[in-house]
Amino acid sequence: GAGVSQTPSNKVTEKGKYVELRCDPISGHTALYWYRQSLGQGPEFLIYFQGTGAADDSGLPNDRFFAVRPEGSVSTLKIQRTERGDSAVYLCASSSGGAGQDTQYFGPGTRLTVL
């Protein structure tokens, strides 16, 4: 079956602009996660959705970052007033449930470059 998909695969924007990154999880997965991977580092947690609600948003770095999942499937990560330091690969993952033993399946990521 289809895995997690993310669009766009690459996004180049200018400092100060607004961007949206989309994630399509595996069908039927109730849990969805966003991570950010900077160059030379491991992924860092941003936010976790269980269904439509954000169950844990402790990883969002500041109020310029926001994510939604209005129908409990597709999610959009929104970044306002982008800064050069936001440049990274943004990864989305989904799992069948939110329990610790549930495997998270990752998408290919969106590479965001802020000029």
Place this chain on the structure above:
Amino acid sequence: AQSVTQLDSQVPVFEEAPVELRCNYSSSVSVYLFWYVQYPNQGLQLLLKYLSGSTLVKGINGFEAEFNKSQTSFHLRKPSVHISDTAEYFCAVRYSSASKIIFGSGTRLSIRP
């Protein structure tokens, strides 16, 4: 603080040689442990995971890892590597009370012919 340490940022080995990638995590009562692999220009793929039970876990592509609670380690091993194993390997931990996975900084495995 919850953390994962991968002691080696790069590990070069010759083809068909054995390899061990080291991983240590900060202690906790209950953890789940994972190794993910990221091939060039691809997404993260789960290699193996430890949830409970036997401390020796076998994964895909001939990899295995051993959970050592007293040393808070989860080292990844393969007895004989192939060129196709060239990739970045990430150790990760999930504390049972938390939703997020905490990743190490990664180890780049490069295979020499």
